[in-house]
Structures are given as structure tokens and as C-alpha cells.
Amino acid sequence: MSDLYLHHYLSSPFSEKVRALLGYLELPWNSVLISNIMPRPNLMELSGGYRKTPILQDGANVVCDTKLICQHLAARAGNTSVYGAGFAATRLAEWADSTLFRTVVAMCFAPKALAVIAEQLGSDDLTAFMADRAKLTDGAAMTSLSPEVAEANFVHYLRELEDSLAGPSAKPFLLGDSPSIADFSLYHGLWFAAQNPVVEQLFDGFDNVKNYLKPFMAWGQIKGVPASSEAALARGAEAEPELFAYGEYLPVVGANISIGDSVAVTPDDYGKIPCVGELLHISDVAIVVRRHDALAGEINAYFPRTGFEVERST
Ligand SMILES: N[C@@H](CCC(=O)N[C@@H](CS)C(=O)NCC(=O)O)C(=O)O
Structure with missing residues (x-):
């Protein structure tokens, strides 16, 4: 059974990008249908507040933004030809x-x-x-x-x-x-x-x-296996988070932030809700934070480096 859960809604264009890529890469996936507006029960526990659509969950790892989601899927499929x-x-x-x-x-x-x-x-x-x-x-x-x-x-x-x-x-x-x-x-x-x-x-x-x-x-018509948000959350809580290799360590310019610090990661355009966690890794490709959530357990949240701001969170 696949550990990939796509949290999406049918009319979402960025979700359609990912659905089409999943189909092209022939990856099996679980489809968690969410509302096209907030609130989205069980999802914010996994994403730490990030609210754009879609969100990819890979076990206890949550990948935000299709820029990184697509890279993650290509790596998972062992087929990076689209890059x-x-x-x-x-x-x-x-x-x-x-x-x-x-x-x-x-x-x-x-x-x-x-x-x-x-x-x-x-x-x-x-x-x-x-x-x-x-x-x-x-x-x-x-x-x-x-x-x-x-x-x-x-x-x-x-x-x-x-x-x-x-x-x-x-x-x-x-x-x-x-x-x-x-x-x-x-x-x-x-x-x-x-x-x-x-x-x-x-x-x-x-x-x-x-x-x-x-x-x-x-x-884009190749369907995932329907899954509930409860099942996805339970899988997140049960699985172990992983640290995927997304580039060499690259410190944040001009900021006094080190690995292990508490940071807030926020989109720089819209949906500016910070995801707060412990900085695990940062490179020119990705920002990875570890979150501890009462329901979702230990989660690694992944964001692309471009398009997001990282700040120390007190
Ligand atoms: N840069 C983001 C953009 C995602 C985006 O804007 N998605 C739209 C839906 S297609 C969205 O989040 N709308 C608000 C929402 O669904 O809450 C990405 O590539 O994933």
C-alpha cells in the first residue's frame, strides 16, 4: 500500500498538476479529498498551518508547495526525466x-x-x-x-x-x-x-x-485510492519521519539561525500562515522542520527554499 497521500480538491489547478504527474510517473497514491475552503479537519495537524492546496503526505513527511511536491514524486518514482x-x-x-x-x-x-x-x-x-x-x-x-x-x-x-x-x-x-x-x-x-x-x-x-x-x-484522470483525512492523520502519527536528501546545508543569509533552532516558515506571497518547528535542514532546494503535534505525532515538514521566508521563532 502506498504511503503517498495527496490532500486536494478536484477543481484545484495546482492539484491537477500533481495528479497528472502522479499518473505520468505511474505512482500509486491515496486521494484525500478536502474542502475548497477552510476549515480542513485533520490536515492542519499534519501541515502545521500551511493551507495552500495541494499538500503531499508521504508517511510522516509532509511536503508543501507543488514545486517541491513534484521533485519529491520524481525522486520517489526513480524517474527525474521531467527535470x-x-x-x-x-x-x-x-x-x-x-x-x-x-x-x-x-x-x-x-x-x-x-x-x-x-x-x-x-x-x-x-x-x-x-x-x-x-x-x-x-x-x-x-x-x-x-x-x-x-x-x-x-x-x-x-x-x-x-x-x-x-x-x-x-x-x-x-x-x-x-x-x-x-x-x-x-x-x-x-x-x-x-x-x-x-x-x-x-x-x-x-x-x-x-x-x-x-x-x-x-x-490526470488516473485516480488515487480514496482515503479519509482520519486515515491519513493516523498514518502520519504511526510512521517515522525521514530526512530526504535535498541539497547541501546552506545557512540563511543575514539571519542568526542554526540547525535545531525554532523557526517559522511562511509563504512570501499569499496564505501567509507560518509553520513553526525545529529547523532540521536548509539548502538552496528545501527547508525542513520537525514538528511535534498532539494528534499527528512527529512530522517532518518540507518547503521549497524559494518562495518562503524563514525566521527565528521565539
Ligand atoms: N505555490 C503553490 C500555489 C498553490 C495554490 O495557490 N493553490 C491554490 C489552489 S489551486 C490554493 O492554495 N488556494 C487556496 C486554498 O486552497 O486554500 C504551489 O505550487 O503549490
Whole structure:
């Protein structure tokens, strides 16, 4: 039985990135469905407060943020080919996870697209969702792009992608004959856009793009074994945390923090809830803290080094 538990909800684009990668890597996994808004019973005990979606649990190890989740899964599968293109793949992935994602958010939360979501969800659920997301961003907008600019940018990206997937020397994936992490990041942004019936119309006429997305959709359809949040928590409590090799020790610049100190690790953009624990390891790749939770027991929490702040916690 797999020790991998993905805590996710079906409409979450970053979760779709991970589901597609799990499918591609042919890794067996357990699927813990969570609410699309807080509270999320039994999960915060494992994550120490980190609230973005998805969260990967590997026994008594909790990996936060898809940047590190994907690396962890590739290492677990013994197949790191999605990182074979190095810098080109990871920087392109970052563009898709940030610029493209925010462009799609601006379109999907525009009034004409929201009207469709309101119809699907019901107005009470939509109000609760919007209130939850306002808390996530401390009331700030996720993006300063107007829906009109976002749509123009999006169509521009689609046209460029359509053209680069055409022609005799075109490859089936962005960087070659097999998918890289950049493809998985691009996929989840485009998938998110295609979920909304209003935004989805923008794909009309972009047939190369539609074909490009097909294998990812098929991998994303490969289901995990359903598991309850109670079962996942119990597994976390019973398993022993491990220290996976994520780079050489690299001290925090300008901070008086040593291994063993109590630290707070916080996302630097939104969902800024600190996870507090004892610093076990820090490198240019990852930050690892040990937490002791009354219900989850001893947990190692993993965060990517980039995109997070580490501070001494008193
Ligand atoms: N950098 C994060 C971004 C994750 C993210 O923003 N996920 C969205 C859902 S797709 C989220 O957390 N929304 C708020 C929530 O689910 O609580 C990652 O790569 O995992």
C-alpha cells in the first residue's frame, strides 16, 4: 500500500498538476479529498498551518508547495526525466505557475465567468468561497490584471503555443519528445482556464493546443485510492519521519539561525500562515522542520527554499 497521500480538491489547478504527474510517473497514491475552503479537519495537524492546496503526505513527511511536491514524486518514482532540461524547464514552469496562473485567475474571477460559477455552486457557496479567498490574500487582489488585459494576454499565449506546436521540426512537448516539469505547469494553467465554460471558448481554433493537452488530461484522470483525512492523520502519527536528501546545508543569509533552532516558515506571497518547528535542514532546494503535534505525532515538514521566508521563532 502506498504511503503517498495527496490532500486536494478536484477543481484545484495546482492539484491537477500533481495528479497528472502522479499518473505520468505511474505512482500509486491515496486521494484525500478536502474542502475548497477552510476549515480542513485533520490536515492542519499534519501541515502545521500551511493551507495552500495541494499538500503531499508521504508517511510522516509532509511536503508543501507543488514545486517541491513534484521533485519529491520524481525522486520517489526513480524517474527525474521531467527535470532533464534543467534551468529552461524550471524557469518556464515558474512562468506558468505565476504569470499564467494569475492571468487565468483574472479571467475566471471576472464577472462574466463568475456568473457561471455562481450558477454551478449556488450563491451561498460562492460567497463563502470569495470570503475565504479574501482571507487567503489578506484582502489584496490575486492579480492587478484587468479581465480584459488578462484575456488579451491569454489569447496571445495560446497563439504562440499553437504556432510553436506546429511545423516539421515541432516536438510534442515544450522542450522535446518527453514532457518536462514546464509542460505540467503549463498544463494546469490551461486546464484551469478550460474548466470554465466561458473562458473555455477562447480555445476555439487552437487545435494544436487542444491536442497537446490530451495526454496530460489522460494522466490526470488516473485516480488515487480514496482515503479519509482520519486515515491519513493516523498514518502520519504511526510512521517515522525521514530526512530526504535535498541539497547541501546552506545557512540563511543575514539571519542568526542554526540547525535545531525554532523557526517559522511562511509563504512570501499569499496564505501567509507560518509553520513553526525545529529547523532540521536548509539548502538552496528545501527547508525542513520537525514538528511535534498532539494528534499527528512527529512530522517532518518540507518547503521549497524559494518562495518562503524563514525566521527565528521565539
Ligand atoms: N505555490 C503553490 C500555489 C498553490 C495554490 O495557490 N493553490 C491554490 C489552489 S489551486 C490554493 O492554495 N488556494 C487556496 C486554498 O486552497 O486554500 C504551489 O505550487 O503549490
